[in-house]
Structures are given as C-alpha cells and as structure tokens.
Amino acid sequence: QVQLVESVGGSVQAGGSLRLSCAASGYTYSIYWMAWFRQPPGMEREFVSGIGRDGWTDYADSVKGRFTISQDTAKNTVYLQMNSLKPEDAVMYYCAAEKAGRWPVPRNANEYNYWGQGTQVTVSS
Numbered sequence: 001q002v003q004l005v006e007s008v009g010g011s012v013q014a015g016g017s018l019r020l021s022c023a024a025s026g027y028t029y030s031i032y033w034m035a036w037f038r039q040p041p042g043m044e045r046e047f048v049s050g051i052g053r054d055g056w057t058d059y060a061d062s063v064k065g066r067f068t069i070s071q072d073t074a075k076n077t078v079y080l081q082m083n084s085l086k087p088e089d090a091v092m093y094y095c096a097a098e099k100a101g102r103w104p105v106p107r108n109a110n111e112y113n114y115w116g117q118g119t120q121v122t123v124s125s
Contacts, residue, residue: 002026004095004116011122017083022095022116030083032079032101034071037109040091046059048093050105051078058105063089072124089122 007021023029029101035050049059049069068081078095096112106112 001026002070002097004097004114006095006116006119007098009119011124012085014123014125015085016123017081017084018121019082019091020079020080020095020119020121022080024078024097025043027066028076030099031097031114033094033105033112034099035076035098035105035112036069036080037093037094037096037112038089038121039094042063045069045094045109046049047107047109049080050107053101056105058107059108062071083125086119087123089124091122092118092120094118 003025005023009036010018012018032053033050036048037045038048039045048063051057051069051071060121066084071078095116098112
C-alpha cells in the first residue's frame with residue numbers, strides 16, 4: 001500500500017503563487033507516475049500535471065507555462081508550483097500515484113491506484 005499526504009492548500013489573490021506538496025509513504029518503490037488532479041464542485045477530476053519516475057513531465061494545456069511539477073525522490077515528495085493563479089484554479093487538488101507505468105502519462109483518474117485526501121486552493125479576484 002501507498003499513502004499520500006498533501007500539504008494544506010492556501011488562499012491567494014489572482015496572479016499570486018502557491019506550492020502544493022504530496023508526500024508518499026509505504027511501498028513507494030511500486031510507484032511510476034505521480035500526478036496532480038483537480039476537481040471543481042459537481043464535476044469529474046481533471047488531470048493537471050504528472051511526473052514519472054524518470055522525471056518526464058506533462059501538463060494540461062490550461063496550466064502549461066504557469067504550473068511546474070517537480071519531485072524530490074529522496075523525500076518521496078512531489079511538488080506543484082502554481083504561479084499566475086486565476087480564479088478558475090480555485091478548486092480541490094488531489095495527489096495521485098500510478099503503479100503500472102503506462103505511457104504516456106495517464107490523464108484518466110481511473111488509471112491511478114492511490115489518492116491523497118485533497119487540498120483546497122482559493123484564489124480571490
């Protein structure tokens with residue numbers, strides 16, 4: 001089993017920045033992809049960004065150029081640096097882990113094996 005614990009989100013004004021972190025524990029050697037998803041109220045979870053064990057990264061078009069995903073393998077932690085935040089970025093964010101190592105990075109939430117509890121990001125206009 002793998003446990004994922006996200007940092008507390010935060011509240012910023014539009015144009016501001018936040019950094020989320022996700023610490024993995026347990027059988028972390030089994031993980032290939034780590035990803036961030038977000039979920040607006042009443043909608044399905046949508047892919048935001050993913051990073052592979054080899055460092056390969058991918059981003060949704062809506063965040064490309066504004067968000068950066070990174071990892072500290074020694075700490076089993078993945079980060080999501082979010083810059084130039086917009087009001088539409090203000091939703092729940094979830095960290096996810098995938099074991100199978102599918103290629104390219106899975107963008108469907110159903111393909112992920114483990115999930116964090118979620119963290120709220122608030123952006124005021």
